[in-house]
Amino acid sequence: MNSKTPVVIKRILIINSLLALLLLGTMFLGLSMGSTGGSMGDVWRSLKGEEGGGAMLNDIIWKIRFPRVILAALVGAALSVGGLVFQALLRNPLAEPYILGISGGAAIGAISGILMGLAPFPGVSLSAFCGSTATLVLILILSSGQAVMVKDALLLSGVMVNAFCTAVIMFLISMTQDSRLHTIMFWLMGDLSSVDLHQAGILALMLAPCFLVIFRLSNTMNLLLLGSDLAQTMGINVKVVILTLLVVTSFMVSATVSHCGLIGFVGLVIPHLLRLIFGPDHRILLPACILGGGAYMVICDLLARVLPAQGEMSAGVITAMIGAPLFIILLKRSGR
Amino acid sequence: MNNLYRNSRLTTGLLIALSILALPTFVVAEGRTVRDQLGRVVSIPLTPQRIIALAPSITEIIFALDQAHRLKGVTQYSDYPEAASILPKVGSYVHLDVEKIVALQPDLCIAVKDGNPLTVIHRLESLDIPVYAVDPRNLAAVMDTVTEIGAVLGSQDRAEEIVADMRRRIETVRTTVAKARRIPGVFFQIGIAPIVAVGTHTFIHELIVMAGGRNLTEGPLPYPRLSKEQVIGLAPDVFIITSMERGGVFDKVKAEWKRWPDMPAVKNDRIVLADSNLLDRASPRLVNGLELLARLIHPELFEAESKRGTP
Amino acid sequence: MKTAIEINALHFSYRNTPILRDLSFSVLAGEFFIVIGPNGSGKTTLMKVIAGIAGRTSGSVKIQGRKMGSYGRKAFARKIAYVPQMTTLDFPFTVMELVLMGRSPYLGIFGVEGREDRETATRALAFAGIEHLSHRRFNRLSGGECQRVFIARAICQNPEIMLLDEPTASLDMAHQVRIMDVMERLKKEKGITVMMVSHDLNLAAMYGDRLLLLKGGVVARMGEPQAVLTADVLKAAYGCDLLLDRNPMGPYPRVTPIPGRHRV
Numbered sequence: 001m002n003s004k005t006p007v008v009i010k011r012i013l014i015i016n017s018l019l020a021l022l023l024l025g026t027m028f029l030g031l032s033m034g035s036t037g038g039s040m041g042d043v044w045r046s047l048k049g050e051e052g053g054g055a056m057l058n059d060i061i062w063k064i065r066f067p068r069v070i071l072a073a074l075v076g077a078a079l080s081v082g083g084l085v086f087q088a089l090l091r092n093p094l095a096e097p098y099i100l101g102i103s104g105g106a107a108i109g110a111i112s113g114i115l116m117g118l119a120p121f122p123g124v125s126l127s128a129f130c131g132s133t134a135t136l137v138l139i140l141i142l143s144s145g146q147a148v149m150v151k152d153a154l155l156l157s158g159v160m161v162n163a164f165c166t167a168v169i170m171f172l173i174s175m176t177q178d179s180r181l182h183t184i185m186f187w188l189m190g191d192l193s194s195v196d197l198h199q200a201g202i203l204a205l206m207l208a209p210c211f212l213v214i215f216r217l218s219n220t221m222n223l224l225l226l227g228s229d230l231a232q233t234m235g236i237n238v239k240v241v242i243l244t245l246l247v248v249t250s251f252m253v254s255a256t257v258s259h260c261g262l263i264g265f266v267g268l269v270i271p272h273l274l275r276l277i278f279g280p281d282h283r284i285l286l287p288a289c290i291l292g293g294g295a296y297m298v299i300c301d302l303l304a305r306v307l308p309a310q311g312e313m314s315a316g317v318i319t320a321m322i323g324a325p326l327f328i329i330l331l332k333r334s335g336r
Numbered sequence: 337m338n339n340l341y342r343n344s345r346l347t348t349g350l351l352i353a354l355s356i357l358a359l360p361t362f363v364v365a366e367g368r369t370v371r372d373q374l375g376r377v378v379s380i381p382l383t384p385q386r387i388i389a390l391a392p393s394i395t396e397i398i399f400a401l402d403q404a405h406r407l408k409g410v411t412q413y414s415d416y417p418e419a420a421s422i423l424p425k426v427g428s429y430v431h432l433d434v435e436k437i438v439a440l441q442p443d444l445c446i447a448v449k450d451g452n453p454l455t456v457i458h459r460l461e462s463l464d465i466p467v468y469a470v471d472p473r474n475l476a477a478v479m480d481t482v483t484e485i486g487a488v489l490g491s492q493d494r495a496e497e498i499v500a501d502m503r504r505r506i507e508t509v510r511t512t513v514a515k516a517r518r519i520p521g522v523f524f525q526i527g528i529a530p531i532v533a534v535g536t537h538t539f540i541h542e543l544i545v546m547a548g549g550r551n552l553t554e555g556p557l558p559y560p561r562l563s564k565e566q567v568i569g570l571a572p573d574v575f576i577i578t579s580m581e582r583g584g585v586f587d588k589v590k591a592e593w594k595r596w597p598d599m600p601a602v603k604n605d606r607i608v609l610a611d612s613n614l615l616d617r618a619s620p621r622l623v624n625g626l627e628l629l630a631r632l633i634h635p636e637l638f639e640a641e642s643k644r645g646t647p
Numbered sequence: 648m649k650t651a652i653e654i655n656a657l658h659f660s661y662r663n664t665p666i667l668r669d670l671s672f673s674v675l676a677g678e679f680f681i682v683i684g685p686n687g688s689g690k691t692t693l694m695k696v697i698a699g700i701a702g703r704t705s706g707s708v709k710i711q712g713r714k715m716g717s718y719g720r721k722a723f724a725r726k727i728a729y730v731p732q733m734t735t736l737d738f739p740f741t742v743m744e745l746v747l748m749g750r751s752p753y754l755g756i757f758g759v760e761g762r763e764d765r766e767t768a769t770r771a772l773a774f775a776g777i778e779h780l781s782h783r784r785f786n787r788l789s790g791g792e793c794q795r796v797f798i799a800r801a802i803c804q805n806p807e808i809m810l811l812d813e814p815t816a817s818l819d820m821a822h823q824v825r826i827m828d829v830m831e832r833l834k835k836e837k838g839i840t841v842m843m844v845s846h847d848l849n850l851a852a853m854y855g856d857r858l859l860l861l862k863g864g865v866v867a868r869m870g871e872p873q874a875v876l877t878a879d880v881l882k883a884a885y886g887c888d889l890l891l892d893r894n895p896m897g898p899y900p901r902v903t904p905i906p907g908r909h910r911v
Contacts, residue, residue, distance in 0.1 A: 006761045036439035056441055063463055064435045093737055174561075186431055193434070194455045196462065219758025223748055225738050229700045229731055234804065235724035235752040280738040283758065312433065 012284050019291035023073065026298040030069035031061050033306055067197040069298055071259065072315070074203050075192065076266055076297025078256040080289035081214060083267020085249045088221040088282065089242060092154055093272065094330060097132075097253045098264035100158040104165030105135025106250075106257035111172050111184060113258075125206075128254035135161055136250050155331075190263035190316025192301050203259050210252045211290060217241060218282035225280070263297075263316045265323020270296055272330065370488065373471045373481070374449055380466045383490055384444035388437055391429040391448045393472070395420050396619035397482055398446075400498055403489050409440045416613065416621070432456045438463055446470065446485065448618070472618035474542050475506070475626075482620060498620050505623045506546070509630045513548030516634050522549040523572035523601070526612065528589055531562045539622060540615050547629035549574065568596050574633050575601035578612035608632050649676040650712065651808050651840040652697060657706035659689075659696055659864075666692045668864040670706070676807075679834050680842045681851040683875075684861035685885050690844040691732070693861065694812045697842070698729040710808070724752035728801035730811040733794070739784045742796050746771055749803030771803035775829055791822030798829060809833065811843040815850065823847065827854050852876055852899040860884055876900040 032040040046061050079097065086095040086102075097103045109131020113124035142157035173184065187194075220241050223231040228238045256263075270293040271285065278284050300318040307313065367379050388409035389395040395414040398407050404419060412428040414420045424440060427433035429451050437445065442465055447457055449471040457467050468488060472481040479499045486495025522544050524534050533553035534540040544551045552570045553560055577589055586609045594602055601607055610632065614625035631638045652674040659667040666689045674680045682690050695701040697708060699715060708715045710726055718726065728749070749771065750764040772778045775795045780788065785796060794814055801809055811830070815823040827850055833839045845851045851858055852872040860867040860875050862884045868875045877900075878891045887904060894901040 004762065006759050007765065008759050034435045035433050036435055056439065059463060060435055060438050064438060064459075091737065193431075194453065194459070196459060216757060219751065219754065222740075222744075222758075223751055225736060225740075226734060226745075226748070227731070229695070229698075230729065230734065232700045233698050233724060233727065233729040234748065235721040237720060275739070279744070280740050281744060312427075312431075 008283055012287060015278055015284055016287045016291055019288055023291045023295040026295040027069050030298045030302050031065050033302060034065055067195055067200050068192055071192050071195045071200045072297045072301040073294035074207055075256050075260050076293040077290040078207050078252045079266040080270035080293025082249050082253045084271040084285055084289050085214060085245050087271060088224055089245055090154055091225055096267040100139055101135050101161030101165050102132050102250060102253055103257050103262050104162050106132035106254040107262050108165055108168050110258045115176055125255055125258045128258035129251055132250040132254040136246060187261040189314035190261045192260050192315050203255060206255045207252060210248045213248050215286050218286045221282040264320050266293060266319050268327055269323050372469045374469045378466050378468055380468060381443045386442045388426060388440060388442040388445045390445055390452050393618040394446045397485050400620050401486055401489060401491050401494050403491055408442060434459055444468060475622060478618045478622055502620055502623045509626055512637050513630055513634055515637060516548050519548060519550050520573035520633055521552045522574045522633060523552050523570055525577045531567060532559050533562055535560055543626050543629050546626055547633050549633040571600055573600045575607040576610050576632060578610050651676040653709040655707045657704060659692060659704045666864050672866060672869055674840060674842055676840055677838045678840055679854055679856045681855035682844045682859045682861055683848060683851055688861040689864040690861055691812055694810050694844055698810050699723060721752045726806060727808045728804040728806035730797050730801050730814055732812050736785055739786050742780045742783050742785055745785050745796055746799045746803050749800040768803045771799045774802055775799035791818045808840045813844050815847060848902040873900055876902060
């Protein structure tokens with residue numbers, strides 16, 4: 001890094017290497033703890049390729065905890081980035097895929113797909129995408145025109161869309177007498193447990209291009225915060241950019257939802273926290289959300305695994321317990 | 337430094353190669369292949385010593401076969417017999433804790449098709465844990481399951497004994513209820529709010545019919561929901577409520593139904609409580625459930641022995 | 648003298664209501680051109696049309712002799728910078744970050760600005776007289792400071808034409824004069840064409856080279872301040888009584904509304 005390196009690049013590199021360390025740290029923690037206990041020393045030895053705690057512990061670490069930690073990191077990253085993008089598009093720091101009901105729409109699509117007997121990939125992912133796109137269109141119509149600028153209109157339409165989605169989900173569930181019902185219910189609450197490395201890999205492959213496209217548009221998102229008029233006078237094709245971001249983000253959210261169900265408020269907590277620390281520049285926030293959101297989700301999932309005395313709870317329970325109160329605090333502060 | 341590194345890599349590589357070579361030979365030498373109830377060919381050890389039962393019914397069967405000492409893990413709600421509740425838990429049967437299962441180092445898991453998620457079964461198999469799946473959907477299939485698990489565990493004799501005893505007791509119930517003059521209509525309530533009853537494809541339906549009753553809510557839905565109006569319209573002769581819910585709930589529900597004195601079951605005071613564990617678990621105890629139901633539906637036929645232990 | 652903006656037979660309707668009707672005029676290069684007129688006369692719409700953000704129009708708008716549509720997006724953004732009416736922002740950008748956004752039309756595909764861009768931004772801040780605010784958070788500034796930040800952002804865009812929509816509205820006198828002085832210096836030192844919407848007729852008279860009085864979407868009068876700011880013209884346009892005399896500061900007309908004479 002010499003003096004000619006642009007300041008932004010320097011900041012991106014410094015901030016994100018710190019966050020990358022944080023993510024690695026939480027992933028190490030995620031590998032070290034589980035329902036059978038385990039110790040960090042064993043994981044460390046296993047990482048170095050030594051047979052520390054025996055073949056069984058090795059299996060538990062690499063075949064059970066590792067896919068889960070990877071999945072949690074991916075999900076946290078995708079949801080945080082989703083929140084970040086919606087906040088920029090709607091110029092509203094309270095926007096978030098779950099709060100807006102977009103996750104709910106994806107869940108409706110995914111459940112319909114499951115009940116129709118589609119394959120998890122690409123069938124259910126596609127039906128989830130259709131669901132999230134439909135709700136997105138619904139929200140945009142509900143809060144169209146000037147109202148987009150008004151927080152209350154946006155949140156209200158989000159609440160309504162969310163309530164509607166919940167009702168449809170309950171409807172679908174009561175219409176079926178299916179042995180998979182338990183699984184669906186658990187998955188709805190945000191379940192990271194039943195995924196292997198192969199599925200996590202598919203999710204990673206779906207998310208990576210999304211992250212790239214969004215990073216390419218991160219400076220544009222900065223300009224969009226000044227309003228679409230001003231952005232346009234700075235040479236941005238606002239319509240194309242907004243459409244691209246909407247499609248990419250709802251694809252990202254639906255891919256995530258179809259893998260692990262409804263996990264809320266991550267897209268609110270992480271972008272907000274990072275913005276508070278590092279400022280609102282999206283070129284810095286975007287990679288920071290990927291790494292920081294990943295770390296946050298790994299921790300939430302870890303808590304969901306180790307807190308209950310028996311079995312485990314949904315990671316969505318933890319994220320909602322942290323996120324919902326924060327949302328209320330933010331709403332109250334933004335009202336001033 | 338460099339040399340050392342290369343050495344340790346070499347050793348690791350050798351170890352991996354050795355274990356890959358050793359693993360299949362180990363299985364082939366000690367194992368055998370069987371076909372499970374789903375028609376899958378599964379390689380299992382000759383005499384499995386570390387078994388995990390992935391549903392409470394499997395736990396009961398293994399206990400009944402006197403093979404509990406080989407049982408190393410069970411699921412939540414495995415409460416019968418009492419000794420089962422102290423065994424390590426591996427989550428509930430719909431939400432299994434794969435990590436716990438692996439940590440118990442089982443050489444065989446026994447799963448049920450209706451309940452255990454397929455994804456978890458695949459995960460376990462990808463971790464080289466053999467999974468033997470059973471699918472007991474009716475009383476006859478439960479007896480087959482007991483026989484098959486007996487064969488897998490190498491205790492065929494005990495399995496035969498159990499099945500023979502079940503057959504004998506079923507026959508006794510059959511001949512007794514055959515003497516009944518009429519077939520009462522039974523409403524079997526398993527859910528309080530909402531009201532949930534049982535359809536045709538359930539153990540309970542089968543047991544009601546075998547016990548000389550008529551299930552008023554038969555139909556394609558396994559667990560249909562009903563409104564209060566519908567229930568009253570069915571005019572049940574016998575009203576059975578299961579004990580899934582705790583405490584004084586039964587008395588409350590009973591009092592609630594008593595507000596309709598024209599209902600035959602109320603008129604004749606035939607609103608009764610039954611233990612759900614006897615009726616919906618695919619275990620040898622289903623026969624106890626059958627005997628219980630027969631007594632509840634046709635008390636007049638069992639009056640002679642009513643002093644003797646009701647379960 | 649070359650024309651910076653040339654408008655010919657411009658029509659614009661919003662939901663079937665005509666806002667601008669058969670408008671034709673030119674703004675000369677290096678001119679301080681001020682658009683005045685009563686509320687709802689189409690001033691803001693006119694600015695948006697020229698800034699290229701109004702949507703479909705009929706008629707022609709030429710920028711430096713070329714049709715507006717013939718410019719690429721970024722090339723156009725390097726010609727014209729726009730300062731809208733008050734912009735609100737819920738996100739805590741620093742003043743420097745905000746001004747740097749003006750460099751966007753000059754950046755590569757990932758939008759990363761280099762050292763020269765930062766120097767340009769620093770000069771723009773200095774030009775607008777707000778270097779001292781550089782590291783402050785935008786959402787903590789006063790109204791006058793905010794407006795100057797957006798002007799600095801526009802300067803940082805290095806345009807040849809600057810469009811401002813009521814930049815002095817709701818500001819105190821000191822801020823009003825400061826902003827007008829910045830525009831005057833932009834014109835004189837950098838040769839930038841300034842086109843501005845203003846409600847303050849006296850400021851318009853003092854700073855404007857030429858004024859355009861818009862009324863109901865058509866040109867009511869255009870020319871030097873003395874020609875536009877006459878009692879008859881203004882009475883007809885605004886529908887209120889007013890007094891015109893000479894401004895003690897120099898050869899500019901001074902407009903004073905007369906209280907109590909306006910029939911409601």
